[in-house]
Amino acid sequence: TKTVRLAVIPGDGIGPEVVAATVPTLRAALEADGHRLDVTELDWGGERFLREGAAMPANAADLVKHSDAVLFGAVGRPDVPEHELIWGLIIGLRQQLDLAVNIRPVRAFPGVPTKVRDTDGVDLVIVRENTEGEYVGAGGVAHAGSGHDLGIEVAVHSRRAIERAAHQAFALAGRRSGRLCLVTKSNAMRYGYPLWDRVVREIGAQYPEVELETVLVDAMAARMIQAPRSLDVLLTSNLFGDILSDLAAVLAGGMGMAPSANVPPGADVPGIYEPVHGSAPDIAGKGVANPVACLLSGALLLDDLGHTGAAGRIREAVGDALRDARNHTADLGGNATTADVSAAVLHAL
């Protein structure tokens, strides 16, 4: 018997709803294998900001370090400045824990309607660099307010971060199809992305079994929709990974279907597992949010902790539930509630 110590940050909006639909499933899947789930709930997010002036405590990274993993719902509420929740919580935590990559798998489940034709069999993974690039927060505004304001945004791409992401991506590609697609924009940006191209090619020499292709981000956006089955593992920067993963989610039915894992380079800190979607204030509190992205994030979490059997069973149960349109929430064109879906998944499990 092992005990999984899970820190849970439900957050704002639909965050608590999708997390509540996920935790019992994780518990059931673990218990079926004779293991235990031990949950510590953290009240970080918008409400805490309004109450205490900070979305999370100053020692947040220390507080979660002793967990095996963190399950994160979503943050964002209309009455809290966005940067307090973005920099003050999710980007802050990713950077403080130095969670090197963000793994974003997209898989089309049979029976789920999509706006893109012919998505059967789509099954790809975006490996997004997660600590720097365009998201370092460096830059400034010159001549502010003078009528000649100049906004300067500085992106930082370090060999170290590129190498870490590249190793993860090549290893993953090696376990999958043996094909890796690097996405950059080196024809128009002259320093950061050419460094990506160079470093990833170098690292590739250590993975002769993986075939490397380099594609421009604009071309990739079109190809993602036009030929998604030509893609398996994608490796890209923080910003491009952000854009491409929202786009890829469309292939699976939308943002309600897209899980993610913020993964540390070593095993010394926990990963953060989170649906790619946000807090969706417009539908919060109605019990109609799609919990699939969060459930699949839970499966990624179990995978990374070595509970691959339990993870696989959750994925299968999600697939079984989704085959029946009565388990489709509004975002998929159905009228199931969050509770309907989680009950169906638990039942299939």
Add this chain to the structure above:
Amino acid sequence: TKTVRLAVIPGDGIGPEVVAATVPTLRAALEADGHRLDVTELDWGGERFLREGAAMPANAADLVKHSDAVLFGAVGRPDVPEHELIWGLIIGLRQQLDLAVNIRPVRAFPGVPTKVRDTDGVDLVIVRENTEGEYVGAGGVAHAGSGHDLGIEVAVHSRRAIERAAHQAFALAGRRSGRLCLVTKSNAMRYGYPLWDRVVREIGAQYPEVELETVLVDAMAARMIQAPRSLDVLLTSNLFGDILSDLAAVLAGGMGMAPSANVPPGADVPGIYEPVHGSAPDIAGKGVANPVACLLSGALLLDDLGHTGAAGRIREAVGDALRDARNHTADLGGNATTADVSAAVLHAL
């Protein structure tokens, strides 16, 4: 009788093929209104680079300044370093002529198959800032080759450039649906995009008849595919416009269908009109390239020179031709040649 003085840069790969399919159409459309087309062909591009060491002459901007407009095919060939053609020609020329915005309309023509379901009636325009942002070419690599290389990419967003683009976008939105969607990423990037948000909101006060919405680029990528009819005019930065316009082209059948206009802020320099696609070396020389993107770029060109009747007739002729699948090139799943399509369009004209 007016004479349109057109500078033509066929360029590389399929560039000369699509340009050759377009010029006679422009001429026919103008002559039907009693006007003339006077063409100056410029041999700028990859071959010139191989011959003379530069893709275009040093005084290129001066050479085209006296034309009414420039029609540009595409550049890029495997045996020429990409930056010689990108910075040495197309980005260079956009920046030297200070072509403030890049207008990229996307319209779904009836009868053209698309990978996205339910695109009937899609008709949107991306207004892309065209002179700066992530494409200024500023930055550098620190510690190059030391094993600790740091690629630094500096994006510059000036109030002046944002204002110019915003005025064009608001004016265009005012002539169309009255809705403008600004695409930024101000939750994760703290200086350039917040300046965009601020300046565009300010300029918006001068256009009370236009409703302004601000959307994050990642969310927009998904929405572009999931709800394209919710979009009319989009305003965005150089990089985001690049990515979103390739993506939007998918709604119309792909890159072979997407025209663009690089537009000056005043009337003192000519605009550059070009298909969004590249030189496609893989199909070059076979006569199978889709000329529609170039033909529609020609229509934009005539529009901007005040020949709106001729422009409209070209668009109608393209639409008529495309209704018949026998005029679909390989990219649209057909087997028409470039010459077939241009003959059909000329005939419909």
